[in-house]
Amino acid sequence: MGELKKVDFEYSQLNSERMRLNVGPQHPSTHGVLRLEVELDGEIVTEVVPHIGYLHRCFEKHCENMTYPQVIPYVDRMDYICSMNNELPYVMGVEKMLGIEVPEKVEYIRVIFSELNRIANHQIAIATFGLDAGAFTPFLYLFRDREFILTIFEKASGGRLLYNYFWVGGLAHDVHPTFKEDIRWIVKRVKETNKEIADLLLYNKIFIERTANVGILPADVAINYGCSGPVARGSGLPFDLRKDAPYSIYDRFDFNVVTGRGEVGTVGDCWDRNIVRFHEIEESCRIIEQALEQMPDEGDVREKLPKKIRPPQGEIYSKAENPKGELGFYIVSNGKDKPERVKGRGTSFVNLSVLPEISKGYLFADLIMILGSIDIVLGEVDR
Amino acid sequence: MGQHIITLYDWLAKLSNSDLIAVIVVAVLPLIFLVVYALVAILGELKISAFIQERLGPMRTGPWGIIQPVAEVVKLLQKEDITPEPANKTLFNLAPFLMFTAAYAGFAVIPFSSHFVPAGINLGLFYIFAIGSLAVIGIVMGGWASNNKYSLLGALRSVSQIVSYEIPAAIVILTVVVLANSMNLQVINEKQSGWFWNWFVFGGPGSAWKILVIPFTVVMMLLYLVASLAETNRTPFDIPEGESELVAGYHTEYSGMKFAMFFFAEYANMFIVAALVTILFFGGWNSPFGSFMSGPFWGVFWFIIKSFFFVFVQIWLRWTLPRLRVDQLMGVSWKFMVPIAFVCFFAVGIWVMFM
Numbered sequence: 048m049g050e051l052k053k054v055d056f057e058y059s060q061l062n063s064e065r066m067r068l069n070v071g072p073q074h075p076s077t078h079g080v081l082r083l084e085v086e087l088d089g090e091i092v093t094e095v096v097p098h099i100g101y102l103h104r105c106f107e108k109h110c111e112n113m114t115y116p117q118v119i120p121y122v123d124r125m126d127y128i129c130s131m132n133n134e135l136p137y138v139m140g141v142e143k144m145l146g147i148e149v150p151e152k153v154e155y156i157r158v159i160f161s162e163l164n165r166i167a168n169h170q171i172a173i174a175t176f177g178l179d180a181g182a183f184t185p186f187l188y189l190f191r192d193r194e195f196i197l198t199i200f201e202k203a204s205g206g207r208l209l210y211n212y213f214w215v216g217g218l219a220h221d222v223h224p225t226f227k228e229d230i231r232w233i234v235k236r237v238k239e240t241n242k243e244i245a246d247l248l249l250y251n252k253i254f255i256e257r258t259a260n261v262g263i264l265p266a267d268v269a270i271n272y273g274c275s276g277p278v279a280r281g282s283g284l285p286f287d288l289r290k291d292a293p294y295s296i297y298d299r300f301d302f303n304v305v306t307g308r309g310e311v312g313t314v315g316d317c318w319d320r321n322i323v324r325f326h327e328i329e330e331s332c333r334i335i336e337q338a339l340e341q342m343p344d345e346g347d348v349r350e351k352l353p354k355k356i357r358p359p360q361g362e363i364y365s366k367a368e369n370p371k372g373e374l375g376f377y378i379v380s381n382g383k384d385k386p387e388r389v390k391g392r393g394t395s396f397v398n399l400s401v402l403p404e405i406s407k408g409y410l411f412a413d414l415i416m417i418l419g420s421i422d423i424v425l426g427e428v429d430r
Numbered sequence: 431m432g433q434h435i436i437t438l439y440d441w442l443a444k445l446s447n448s449d450l451i452a453v454i455v456v457a458v459l460p461l462i463f464l465v466v467y468a469l470v471a472i473l474g475e476l477k478i479s480a481f482i483q484e485r486l487g488p489m490r491t492g493p494w495g496i497i498q499p500v501a502e503v504v505k506l507l508q509k510e511d512i513t514p515e516p517a518n519k520t521l522f523n524l525a526p527f528l529m530f531t532a533a534y535a536g537f538a539v540i541p542f543s544s545h546f547v548p549a550g551i552n553l554g555l556f557y558i559f560a561i562g563s564l565a566v567i568g569i570v571m572g573g574w575a576s577n578n579k580y581s582l583l584g585a586l587r588s589v590s591q592i593v594s595y596e597i598p599a600a601i602v603i604l605t606v607v608v609l610a611n612s613m614n615l616q617v618i619n620e621k622q623s624g625w626f627w628n629w630f631v632f633g634g635p636g637s638a639w640k641i642l643v644i645p646f647t648v649v650m651m652l653l654y655l656v657a658s659l660a661e662t663n664r665t666p667f668d669i670p671e672g673e674s675e676l677v678a679g680y681h682t683e684y685s686g687m688k689f690a691m692f693f694f695a696e697y698a699n700m701f702i703v704a705a706l707v708t709i710l711f712f713g714g715w716n717s718p719f720g721s722f723m724s725g726p727f728w729g730v731f732w733f734i735i736k737s738f739f740f741v742f743v744q745i746w747l748r749w750t751l752p753r754l755r756v757d758q759l760m761g762v763s764w765k766f767m768v769p770i771a772f773v774c775f776f777a778v779g780i781w782v783m784f785m
Contacts (some may be wrong), residue, residue: 055602066579068579068580074677075677090583090756102452177752180752180753181666181668181751181752182751182752183483183749184482184483184749184750186482187484187485188483188484191484228565230602247750248752251751251752253666253751253752253753253754254752256754256755256758257752257754257755257758296688410755411583411757412755412756413755
């Protein structure tokens with residue numbers, strides 16, 4: 048029997064190996080083909096590196112070889128959840144370059160469809176966020192309502208997801224005769240579902256436990272990273288282009304900019320970002336109701352469509368409030384019928400950049416919730 | 431078990447003059463029940479989730495989609511049985527069968543009727559609790575042998591979860607043992623015979639003074655229900671296989687029939703915990719209305735109806751609630767359930783001592 052040897056060590060010096068985990072590109076909760084390289088200490092996230100580019104489709108290069116109207120379908124495919132909102136800044140920019148004033152009716156229909164698509168987008172965002180938390184039923188309730196909105200889009204444009212509906216100088220087609228009644232019915236329906244979702248998901252004790260005080264994004268960090276939309280507003284920044292730089296006819300409507308207030312946790316946590324989306328659905332309903340009241344029945348939506356779209360030499364940055372944040376297009380024209388350069392400021396891309404900053408030190412399960420609360424669409428991240 | 435009752439086993443042994451046939455029949459009956467139950471439960475899960483979510487659910491296979499579970503099993507049978515290259519083949523292949531064996535072995539002591547319990551051992555409750563924990567080993571084996579990080583994380587979570595939740599569950603079970611003065615499931619059932627107010631959820635048989643103990647027994651029943659959800663890895667405690675994070679947890683790498691075995695084991699476990707709730711708190715095979723509709727055959731009916739209700743509750747919860755996080759799950763167990771269970775145990779102990 049040998050003597051017991053005394054070993055000197057301290058627990059702090061014991062090195063445990065960290066695990067590198069590859070989340071995605073095929074993973075149920077990365078909302079598309081995002082790949083996250085995660086370093087885990089046990090279950091605690093120590094490092095996150097997002098790898099993007101799996102859905103890169105050369106949007107900007109394509110635009111250089113397309114005429115101005117031909118770019119619109121490509122714009123649709125950027126953020127395919129809210130195509131109407133994507134088309135708006137692009138057509139507004141080209142219209143400004145051409146100096147076209149669109150008819151009143153077109154402006155109203157554009158606002159109504161943009162807001163409807165905002166509702167649809169936020170419904171998906173809340174639904175998939177709930178799904179990340181394991182709640183499958185609210186997901187289907189919200190998707191059921193989204194179907195009705197898509198039916199309206201289908202009646203107007205023929206497409207359920209990619210519309211090519213907002214054209215430079217007007218719209219592709221006029222709306223169908225029962226447009227106003229259909230939308231009033233949908234708005235009523237959306238409000239009812241919202242109540243249900245608040246009970247079933249948002250104020251559920253388990254859901255609050257999962258999302259409150261998780262992934263806190265302070266307002267200064269949000270500004271530094273250039274976040275916009277519900278991600279910035281969740282941190283308490285009342286930044287909304289519809290109010291701050293009114294475009295189209297948004298200055299005619301009465302609505303509030305919703306910001307996170309830290310109702311159940313800290314300002315800027317996952318729950319706040321989500322509740323901002325929830326209340327924005329209600330605000331969008333208000334805008335739609337006002338727009339339906341004011342909208343003129345008479346008018347030709349195609350009367351201002353230009354025969355030739357050949358903007359004069361120059362450049363323009365046109366921006367609008369996408370459901371996910373500030374979506375901008377920087378268009379350079381050289382006087383020909385094809386743009387010299389189109390650069391898109393992808394909202395999701397900018398918002399995603401904040402993920403490594405706010406997810407360190409949380410559990411792996413929280414990382415998924417934080418990613419869900421940022422609400423990215425890979426079509427726009429990669430373009 | 432009461433000596434005066436002629437059980438199915440005795441009757442078969444007498445009829446065929448051979449113990450062997452009786453043993454085989456008694457052992458196979460739960461398996462047949464398990465297969466039929468699994469099909470019904472899968473259909474139930476599909477249809478109940480569809481009802482909750484305003485969908486139709488399966489409608490094409492057979493009238494109202496009732497052959498859907500059969501179709502799903504056939505589909506799983508046809509699938510390629512993949513063993514990943516870096517996996518530990520022995521453990522990987524063994525794990526699903528160990529899981530299923532553990533689940534099936536639990537059926538050995540479940541009293542389906544006053545005249546039928548496959549093995550009427552005196553430590554039935556203890557046995558079912560012990561054999562239920564065997565599933566942990568299957569999970570660890572599967573998770574470790576898959577050589578997949580998601581599987582490993584899922585397995586580790588599962589073990590810590592099941593071990594944590596066994597403590598409140600064990601305390602609750604001990605309370606029932608105190609009330610019933612026995613660990614034999616058949617005796618526990620017999621103690622609760624008569625009208626439904628003799629069930630242990632209502633304090634067991636006794637005078638009107640038992641109103642004092644009813645709050646504690648009801649709380650205990652709820653505690654056991656929650657703990658059992660965690661032990662079967664069902665939502666809101668389905669963290670080991672939390673789809674959004676861990677893809678499919680410990681059975682990520684499994685396909686075909688081996689996956690079906692995990693699936694089968696999960697449904698079998700669901701029934702076992704539902705049956706235990708029924709036996710411990712809701713009178714097992716006893717009719718709720720005294721001697722009305724009671725007897726060995728009605729016993730099977732009552733037992734299955736009550737158990738299916740609790741299977742339904744599990745399905746219902748799964749499609750309503752989000753899931754907890756892994757540390758919150760531990761918090762719920764250690765910070766709330768264990769202390770409450772101890773308080774209830776203490777209260778019931780005092781009550782039994784003085785009554």
